[in-house]
Amino acid sequence: MAAASTRMPLLRKHPSLLIFLGVLALFTLAVTLMSEAYGPGIISASFVKTLGKTLCLCLIALAMDLVWGYTGILSLGHFAFFGLGGYMIGMWLMYARTRDIVVASLANGALPPTPEEIRDAVAVQIFGVVGGNTFPTIWYFASSFWAQLALVVLVPGLLALVFGWLAFRSRVTGVYLSILTQAMTLALALWLFQNDSGLRGNNGLSGLQNLPGADAIPQSYVSIWFFWASAAALGLAYLLCFWIVSGKFGSVLRGIRDDEARVRFLGYPVEGFKLFVFTLTAVLAGLAGALYYPQAGIINPAEMAPIASVYLAVWVAIGGRGRLYGAVIGAAFVSLVSSVFTGGRVPDVNLGFYTIQWVDWWQVMLGIAFVIVTIVAPKGIGGLFDWFEGVKSPDRKGEPLGPDDGALREKEAVE
Amino acid sequence: MRSLLAALAAVLTLATMALAQDAPGPLQTILQTYREPIQKSSRTTVGPAIAALAGSGLPGAETVLQAWSDRSLWVRKTDGFFAIAETSGNDLALTDVDSGQPIGTAPKADFDQLRPNSGIKSVIASAMVQFQLSSPDRATREKALASIARDPSTDQLAPLRASIAGEADPVLKAQKERLERLLTLRFDPDEAARVSAIKSFSGDIGVDLRAALNPIVAxxxxxxxxxxxxxxxxxxxxxxxxxxxxxxxxxxxxxxxxxxxxxxxxxxxxxxxxxxxxxxxxxxxxxxxxxxxxxxxxxxxxxxxxxxxxxxxxxxxxxxxxxxxxxxxxAEPSPAVTDAALVTLRSVELRLALNQFIDLALDALSLASIYFLAAIGLAITFGVMRVINMAHGEFIMMGAYTGYVVQQYIADYTISILVALPAAFVVGALAGIAMERLVIRRLYHRPLETLLATFGVSIALQQLAKNIFGTQARPLTSPDWLGGALTFNDIVSISYIRIAIFVLALIFLGVFLFIMKRTRLGLEVRAVTQNPKMAASMGINPERINMMTFALGSGIAGIAGVAIGLFAKVTSELGQDYIVQSFMTVVVGGVGNIWGTLLGAMLIGFLQKGIEWLNPSNTLAAQTYMIIFIIIFIQFRPRGIIALKGRAAGD
Amino acid sequence: MNSLLEVSGVSVTFDGFRAINNLSFTIGPQEMRAIIGPNGAGKTTFMDIVTGKTKPDTGRVVWGERAISLLKLSESQIAQVGIGRKFQRPTVFEDQLVRENLMMAVKRPRGPVPVLFFRPSAADRERVEELAGEIGLADQLDRKSGELSHGQKQWLEIGMLLAQEPKLLLVDEPAAGMTLAEREHTTTLLREAAKTRAVVVVEHDMEFVRRLDCRVTVLHEGAVLAEGSLDFVTQNPEVIEVYLGR
Known part of the structure; x- marks a missing residue:
């Protein structure tokens, strides 16, 4: 990275970006050519969906890496934003699809249906399960795809903005902040669990895999389209994140992570930077959710339980914090391995006195593996790349600085 | 000789029967008047007959009604003569309804037995209440009062009033007087009497009063x-x-x-x-x-x-x-009565609100002591080591399962609880030591990574519990002496388990204060909390202190688990349900101060109960509001209620 | 009076301990000042107050010709009006290149949005090279700053301070742990800096203070004990009492 190269475009300056985008493109192409829709069907539609969902998880892991790995904010609330994004698009999907069904069934009646009849029938269809028969106010825009799409961005973004503003303004940092984000997630999940939240309580929204007006199109095609969308979103988000962290902004973020006070004394409004990153990553998480849940088909508040956000941190930690590809690798690796183990695809181990059933023991293994990674290999899988390249970490004298409050130690030593 | 006697008896019997037939007694008259409905045995038509008997004021009426209810009232087929009878073989030993004297025997075939159905029996029973009110047996009188209170009616008023003067038992007398007033305010024909009865209840919070007044103001x-x-x-x-x-x-x-x-x-x-x-x-x-x-x-x-x-x-x-x-x-036609009822109800409501507040405060206090127990261990470790232990909830769960396992081996619930408490402490403390040595010690000064690593432990422990104990809830039964509740009045009551937990929390507060203020360990812990470097340079071994505090904190979590298990089902998710509240308690209370934790627990306990009271139908929303409140609270006191100031607070 | 920074009547208490007690202090726009005093005299707390880290209980801190009160500003705003601070231990961003450290410090708009769209211009890069030359790290630009030696880190931090172009430089024990040669370099850097701005140096080492050759303020128990040339204050019996007595 000599001085002369700084004018070169982003792609040429950072070969890793090119490699990542290339691998993603090849992967997308390969899956497409092996799919049922555009190839011999080696990969089933449901597995295409699994892969598409995994790409969405990689996208939110990317957001998590930006906010935690780069900025040092261990947010345990990003899955709440993910879920909110899913709910927002789910409202439109469910409304539009139910409306199609209702219109079709009412068309058989003796009289042509009035708009009021259609609306009431749709409301009964959707909210009958929680004992409602009218649309709550929050469904005001549900009939408009574009409005709900805007809400996918706006709702998580606004929530993050308000929450972040409150939290950062009062200088809540470190573990306090983590606990507070966890509380926020819990509050949101509990709120959605009640029946009069207007989002069908613990039933959640369902039937999201059916695109309105596209009944004739087989799921094999729909699945691959969503796969493409997820891959494109991941690619674009990666580019965006890379652009953000490669410049001075990234420098400031890493500075905040390592020594927040020092950045403040350099004159940077740390709170503004944190708020920016927190909100941006919340929006990315919302988008990831909006792509994920149509592929999953159903969303309910249990998806947003605080533990989900912890798993998110686990993926990023296992993949390697503070490097974007690490987050993507971690999310892909852990979620795919997890689905293999919990899907019962690994044979049970018979020890004679006890049979290890991986469905039961996978979580124990994951927990322990996570503890070991945190203690022994804080760089995660991404550390392997350093090892290959022979890049040594800087020889730091004193306490290790990293995406933790390590720098605090140095500061304490000053006083 | 035998035949002579028999003949004599027959003559006598005939004579008495003839006598009875000659001049029927008043009860016999009533019975014969209503012979048809009585024999028809239908609830809808038998009413007047029973009312006439009960209202006759005759001394034998109670016996007759009782006999009827007991199926020992018989009626002669030929002339409808009623008699109380006992079967002996094919004969009946007859007793006169009026005099209560035996009147000889007669063949069973001549008589019909009256077989009242359950409907009639209940009508008889309520008619007999008036007799029972003055019964010499206290239990009978008590039962009669309860029966009136359950199903009050106009005609009970007079007998109830009549029975008050003769009541010797002061408790029952008071009950009778109260019941009399309750009946008066509803059924007395005199408006002024009703109004004064209503006014006499001003400020009374009894459920029975509201049950009596509400129909009036409906x-x-x-x-x-x-x-x-x-x-x-x-x-x-x-x-x-x-x-x-x-x-x-x-x-x-x-x-x-x-x-x-x-x-x-x-x-x-x-x-x-x-x-x-x-x-x-x-x-x-x-x-x-x-x-x-x-x-x-x-x-x-x-x-x-x-x-x-x-x-x-x-x-x-x-x-x-x-x-x-x-x-x-x-529905009530008299404005004077409704006005008085409204006034009284208003005064009742005020008193009621006060008592509900006391009840709520007791509830909140017990919730606060649960949170305190759950959070105290967390506060200790966070205060001393600046380590957030996400597996703290699982230590609570382990304590609860320890209690369950102990109960599998020790059948006596009292002994098993007494064994379970120290056992849970040991299990928690050992788990804490293991985690401190294996995980936390390796991650000193990396608090966020500690948080995550302990989360990993939490995930593993939770699944492990699921694998061992299964997903269904396990019961942890409390001893009998902890069953039931301490009841102050109709509204204010608190269960003994909750009192026990409150006492347990007080004990731990005391123990903790003692350790901190009076022992060498406490001194060293305080030293490490305030300035770890200085403490280390003074010869205090911080590693040992960290281990001890971690063991103490985790042990208390185990005990909290037993306490929580007593009133909540023991599942692998038990810890999770309390962990966020525990964190909130610590965060709100402020780090490194037991009083802060206590205040935090109080604040959160009272807040949660208060919000639940304002929004009783929806505890989920109540929890949401509470968390939002805490997030806002942190705005004003980012370091908790009791915050360390100055350089000791770090950044 | 034409002063750059005026601190008057400032007191601050930590849990009953009076760290600063009715302190008043003034410094002009192009002045070098050394602050000395025994441990616990309140030197670091004084810096904390000026840079906004600690809010005093009473008193005024006024800045510049327009007499802005610093008490109402946040740390980053104070840094932006032109106060730079160097900590006792070198605090540079060890995980980043020397170039990145300096680039972050170069005086440019500090808000998130301008920073996001910031791409270094030729002038910026030149400025970084020039600073690196000044602090003797020209050939270390593409090393991670964590790999530098202790003294180099100190210089890097001073370089970062200079890049901020502050009007007032607060330097906390710059010579601690340096070799003799490194000290000389540091002295030169500071004296050079003081030609264009105000510099306040907190230092224990009398030898180093003598080398700076400037006015000296002696702090004791959170208040100013004496002020004047080094020779003047070292003759002051109270100062001798504080340093040597007991």
């Missing part, structure tokens, strides 16, 4: 051309006001017959379908009936044609609305 709404004569009007209503919406007013007009029924869209659609002629309804093409306006136009056309009954038009509604009056009346 109202019904109606519409009509004018308020009916003699109605006890609670208030006049204006349509469109907050008390009476337009739609409600319309419904009242319909039920008063002033307006024809309002037709619903579904009914209208049905009527339209029924009148489709040549693809048209009332001149509108069927295809055009896809809007409200067109449908009502079509319907109006049908109305004009007389094809459908007329529905009320807007003008009709407006006219009816302006001509009719809307009012709310009491």
């Amino acid at each position: 109202t019904t709404r109606a519409a009509g051309p004018a308020v009916p004569q003699g109605a006890n009007v609670a208030q006049m209503l204006t349509p469109g006001s907050s008390a009476l919406s337009e739609d409600e007013a319309k419904a009242l007009l319909v039920s008063a017959g002033i307006l024809p029924p309002v037709i619903t869209p579904a009914e209208r659609a049905k009527a339209l379908v029924a009148n489709i002629v040549d693809g048209q309804v009332g001149g509108v093409a069927v295809a055009d009936l896809d809007s409200e306006a067109n449908r009502s136009a079509a319907y109006e056309a049908l109305e004009v044609a007389g094809a459908v009954p007329p529905a009320a038009s807007d003008a009709d509604v407006a006219a009816a609305m302006s001509s009719a009056v809307f009012y709310e009346t009491y």
